[in-house]
Amino acid sequence: MGSTLYRHIAYCTDFSENADQAFVVAKDLAWRYGAVLHIVHVMVTFATAPIREMYVPLEMDAHFVEKATEAARSAILERYVSRLKEKQPYEIHLLSGYPATEIVSFAEKNQMDLLVTGSHGLTGLAHVLFGSTADRVVRKAPCSVLTVRLKQAPAEEA
Template sequence: MSDNLYRSIAFCTDFSDNADEAFTAAKDLAWRYGATLHLVHVMVTFTSAPIREIYVPLEMDMHFVERATEAVKTTMEERYVRRLREKQPYELHILSGYPASEIVRFVQENSIDLVVMGSHGLTGIAHVLFGSTADRVVRKAPCSVLTVRFTKKD
């Protein structure tokens, strides 16, 4: 058994400023503990949204999902991977579904020791409709969850 407290850390992003700040904590903790950093983004799909009456032809939906997945991968590489230290172990994970549920499932299936995420991502009406993903993950994850609050820098 390893002496390290954390061997696998999941950083979950919605690409908000708050998530970017959480990334700094996640990458530093992963480096400090020699942990693999799992960079996770969940794409909300039509079938996972609360309103399922929207009809989208399957062919169009699959083409859109493929393009969106590639765009997310590129964004994750440019926004986060380039900021990792040389030889820092990481893995990219692009999931689809309802964010809180997919994050908890991912954590369970991959024996994640710590989840790091922003405390606030969605705002306004989106927050009212979807609630806080961070709140749900904190309540349901089988491991510790570090939520990072965004602080404006003067």
């Protein structure tokens, strides 16, 4: 009988370089434990962002949402699903809203055993305004969270 420590592992991606490194860890853990790998991407909708007074000159019409969903699904298939081992079980979950809130809610509703995410996604002004999604997820998640740090290139010797 296989281990049942992790049956459902959620890998959360914002398509950053750090998220790509976290994928390697998530797919390996899912394979080793025989777990279903849930690939989760949250499309940010500004209506749910913490700063509601922000002016966004973009209409979130159905066509735009459909195109964004299609692009995210294609990116997941190309960047992640194509790298899974043969017959490795996975599910794709495209959510919309505020990333930390949606990830925590997803983990609660779907009884995830582990969340795997990059430690840093957004940078610059977005990070200052919204803070770290990983930090919020770690504080509020109903299960363990593994944050994967971006590996830095080794410093060259003088």
